[in-house]
Amino acid sequence: MELELEDLGSNPTDNRPFEDIAGAYISRRGLLGGSLAVAAATFFTGTGVAGAKGKSSGTPGRGPATAEPLIGFDAIPLDDTDQIKVAAGYTATPFLPWGTPILPGAGAGRFPANAAEQAKRIGLGHDGMWFFPTTRSGDRGILCLNLEFGTNDHIANGTAMTPGTPAFVELSQAAHGVAVVEIERTTSGWQVVMGSKNRRITATTPVVEFTGPAAGHPLLRTAAGDAPGGTLNNCANGYTPWGTYLTCEENFNGYFGATGAWTATEEQARYGFSAGGFGYGWHVHDPRFDLSNPAHVNRENQGGWVMEIDPQRPSAAPVKRTALGRFKHENAEVVEGRGKRVVVYMGDDERFDYIYKFVSDSNWKSMRARGMSPLDHGTLYAARFADDGTGTWLPLTVDDPALAARFADQGELVTFARIAGDVVGATPMDRPEWATAGPNGDIFFALTNNSRRTEADAANPRSPNPDGHIIRIEDGDHVGTTFTWDIFLIAGDGASSGDGSTIDAEDAFGSPDGLYADPDGRLFIQTDGSQPNGTNDQMLVADTRTGELRRMFTGIPDGEVTGVARTPDRKTMFINVQHPGNGDPGVSSFPDYDGATPRDSVVVITKDDGGVIGT
Numbered sequence: 152m153e154l155e156l157e158d159l160g161s162n163p164t165d166n167r168p169f170e171d172i173a174g175a176y177i178s179r180r181g182l183l184g185g186s187l188a189v190a191a192a193t194f195f196t197g198t199g200v201a202g203a204k205g206k207s208s209g210t211p212g213r214g215p216a217t218a219e220p221l222i223g224f225d226a227i228p229l230d231d232t233d234q235i236k237v238a239a240g241y242t243a244t245p246f247l248p249w250g251t252p253i254l255p256g257a258g259a260g261r262f263p264a265n266a267a268e269q270a271k272r273i274g275l276g277h278d279g280m281w282f283f284p285t286t287r288s289g290d291r292g293i294l295c296l297n298l299e300f301g302t303n304d305h306i307a308n309g310t311a312m313t314p315g316t317p318a319f320v321e322l323s324q325a326a327h328g329v330a331v332v333e334i335e336r337t338t339s340g341w342q343v344v345m346g347s348k349n350r351r352i353t354a355t356t357p358v359v360e361f362t363g364p365a366a367g368h369p370l371l372r373t374a375a376g377d378a379p380g381g382t383l384n385n386c387a388n389g390y391t392p393w394g395t396y397l398t399c400e401e402n403f404n405g406y407f408g409a410t411g412a413w414t415a416t417e418e419q420a421r422y423g424f425s426a427g428g429f430g431y432g433w434h435v436h437d438p439r440f441d442l443s444n445p446a447h448v449n450r451e452n453q454g455g456w457v458m459e460i461d462p463q464r465p466s467a468a469p470v471k472r473t474a475l476g477r478f479k480h481e482n483a484e485v486v487e488g489r490g491k492r493v494v495v496y497m498g499d500d501e502r503f504d505y506i507y508k509f510v511s512d513s514n515w516k517s518m519r520a521r522g523m524s525p526l527d528h529g530t531l532y533a534a535r536f537a538d539d540g541t542g543t544w545l546p547l548t549v550d551d552p553a554l555a556a557r558f559a560d561q562g563e564l565v566t567f568a569r570i571a572g573d574v575v576g577a578t579p580m581d582r583p584e585w586a587t588a589g590p591n592g593d594i595f596f597a598l599t600n601n602s603r604r605t606e607a608d609a610a611n612p613r614s615p616n617p618d619g620h621i622i623r624i625e626d627g628d629h630v631g632t633t634f635t636w637d638i639f640l641i642a643g644d645g646a647s648s649g650d651g652s653t654i655d656a657e658d659a660f661g662s663p664d665g666l667y668a669d670p671d672g673r674l675f676i677q678t679d680g681s682q683p684n685g686t687n688d689q690m691l692v693a694d695t696r697t698g699e700l701r702r703m704f705t706g707i708p709d710g711e712v713t714g715v716a717r718t719p720d721r722k723t724m725f726i727n728v729q730h731p732g733n734g735d736p737g738v739s740s741f742p743d744y745d746g747a748t749p750r751d752s753v754v755v756i757t758k759d760d761g762g763v764i765g766t
């Protein structure tokens with residue numbers, strides 16, 4: 152999501168860590184379960200797992216690779232047309248556009264006629280997603296798809312409904328959230344299955360549960376006693392080795408506003424709440440989003456979490472795991488660390504905000520066997536990057552006297568995790584977006600851009616930073632408190648342009664956002680923001696051993712490329728084109744090309760020879 156209002160930067164602290172440093176499946180009924188046999192098999196072939204260390208020189212420009220090249224396609228040029236383009240030898244096919252029915256009774260038109268129809272269809276803002284196979288072949292499975300947002304204009308253009316009315320607010324709320332949909336590969340391509348697992352979770356329904364330190368906390372309760380419902384601005388995602396989906400709430404603040412007198416608290420200011428919000432206007436017609444309504448004070452604290460969904464149990468309540476902290480979550484990359492502890496790497500997408508990780512207290516299998524979620528019991532850390540290429544994970548716990556002086560308890564701390572990061576002196580970053588784990592355990596983070604940086608540091612080496620960069624963290628066995636890091640690349644028009652970028656001009660790109668490292672070490676890089684000469688957003692593939700980079704896919708004008716899922720054999724990849732033409736039929740009519748309002752859509756990528764994507 153690249154909106155002017157989303158990333159204003161609400162960190163008022165003056166953390167200067169560099170100066171500081173210079174001085175110095177076992178299923179249990181009632182638990183989210185998933186289908187462990189298939190889940191575990193795919194998890195451990197699909198994500199970085201601790202252990203296989205011994206990476207080669209790796210750093211681009213600092214050493215030759217000795218292995219065979221990983222990238223087998225020829226790069227495509229930048230593009231500015233209203234057509235998706237993919238490398239020769241590949242095919243890209245739209246799938247599951249906005250409005251696709253996934254539940255019975257969804258209505259017949261291309262666009263939903265009202266909120267009730269929208270709640271039975273794919274919504275808007277296709278972003279993070281994951282494919283959970285239900286067959287060994289991977290030809291059938293459950294796709295969990297985040298529906299991050301749709302602007303009022305985009306929704307109105309398609310549906311011809313009028314913004315600023317109660318019915319429109321309900322429609323907009325129904326367009327947000329998550330879709331869980333069974334899909335299968337047929338002789339005519341991937342198709343929706345109207346299966347029993349299909350489900351829509353919207354911005355307001357169903358009732359969700361909270362677990363972890365903030366569960367039941369007064370800060371999450373309203374005077375009206377609202378049952379917490381739904382999920383908002385679901386950006387990117389994660390998935391667990393026990394077969395569940397993690398959906399990450401990002402710019403939740405923008406849906407709240409004030410109809411009456413209201414002054415932001417320190418905490419509300421730190422999370423970017425404002426009287427007008429981002430212009431959705433929900434607060435005008437739904438008092439739960441009205442910051443000035445005393446009956447609903449604290450409703451805003453129910454957003455900004457990582458929420459777990461069991462794709463196999465469509466009637467189970469989604470669970471917000473508060474131990475992972477409340478901030479503008481981008482994604483949640485889960486790896487298995489030493490002692491089978493689960494470790495979750497997360498970014499907070501705001502200018503000058505932080506990188507985090509969560510480490511479970513112990514072995515995830517034994518925790519689940521004892522009826523505990525590994526995501527409820529553990530330690531949350533924020534990252535401090537030193538300019539010598541080392542770093543420290545700073546524990547965010549009230550065992551720290553400095554944090555105990557600020558927070559009454561751990562529930563308050565995780566609810567205002569950003570402020571905890573301020574207190575301990577985490578490093579303000581250039582908008583942390585996705586994290587992904589490479590096959591040797593290296594963690595890559597996209598820092599998308601920061602036009603307001605005035606002072607560079609080693610981890611954010613360009614000021615201002617209009618095009619972003621990717622940082623690489625070597626975090627040992629993942630459960631420790633020290634790490635090393637380097638800059639994998641700096642994006643831009645190319646090193647020869649003098650803009651500080653480290654890539655070749657032919658690979659020019661800006662604003663890295665979505666990342667996915669495959670088990671061979673290919674890093675898929677998706678963009679959301681300004682591209683060279685105003686061209687379309689794109690997806691490139693990097694060889695993480697050599698830094699070689701090739702452009703694989705280009706999107707649609709004013710639409711971002713985001714989200715990655717794949718079948719276990721990696722011969723089908725799903726990505727998304729989000730907000731094509733920013734919803735303006737005068738800019739784009741993707742994917743229908745009949746002059747109607749453009750629709751956010753999944754894009755299925757296959758290789759014509761049936762090979763692994765990227766080869």
Ligand code: FEO
Pocket residue numbers: 152299386387401481500584664
């Ligand atoms: Fe939803 Fe930071 O992208």
Ligand code: CA
Pocket residue numbers: 152153584599664679
């Ligand atoms: Ca972005």
Ligand code: CA
Pocket residue numbers: 152386387481584664665679713
């Ligand atoms: Ca993003």
